[in-house]
Amino acid sequence: NAGVTQTPKFQVLKTGQSMTLQCAQDMNHEYMSWYRQDPGMGLRLIHYSVGAGITDQGEVPNGYNVSRSTTEDFPLRLLSAAPSQTSVYFCASSLRTGQKVHTGELFFGEGSRLTVL
């Protein structure tokens, strides 16, 4: 099994550019999420989804959009990149156990390292 696959692994953008980080999982997980990881800080939730057609905001959603048209895919869009969005982005999925509840056992991708100049 591939698990959670993220692309690209590395990306450099200029301020104001837009791009999409791709995430796909093959475990039939209903819950998918995007986190960002910055030095000295814990992983912070950007957006999450509990199933196809359902998305919601996490702790730090500003500047990002998501959509969930299929169970497998959960892309993250940066609308107008800013230097503050320089970070490592992780997509993670899990089994859903309730309306907005997951098991806590998250399966992470390998990360997408984004630099905004």
Next chain:
Amino acid sequence: EDQVTQSPEALRLQEGESSSLNCSYTVSGLRGLFWYRQDPGKGPEFLFTLYSAGEEKEKERLKATLTKKESFLHITAPKPEDSATYLCAVQAVDSSYKLIFGSGTRLLVRP
């Protein structure tokens, strides 16, 4: 505010030298506490789930314990391959759609 604090930030051990990592948490209602391992350049990998005070989980040289305010990850006779960053996270009852992560403890085990 729900919060997770891990200590120490970094730990250097000799191979075979046992030690413990600490995770202190403040949460309105704990649904679960989780330990993850993260290798450089990789995504976190799930290790343990603890649900209630007094619970313990073991896996090879690692043992996780839980009290009402903190969790410990005990590493017995570590090997160089145990070198990684260990992350602690909590899931609160009233915000169970997310995990709240600590900033991690970087462990280096020297041969």
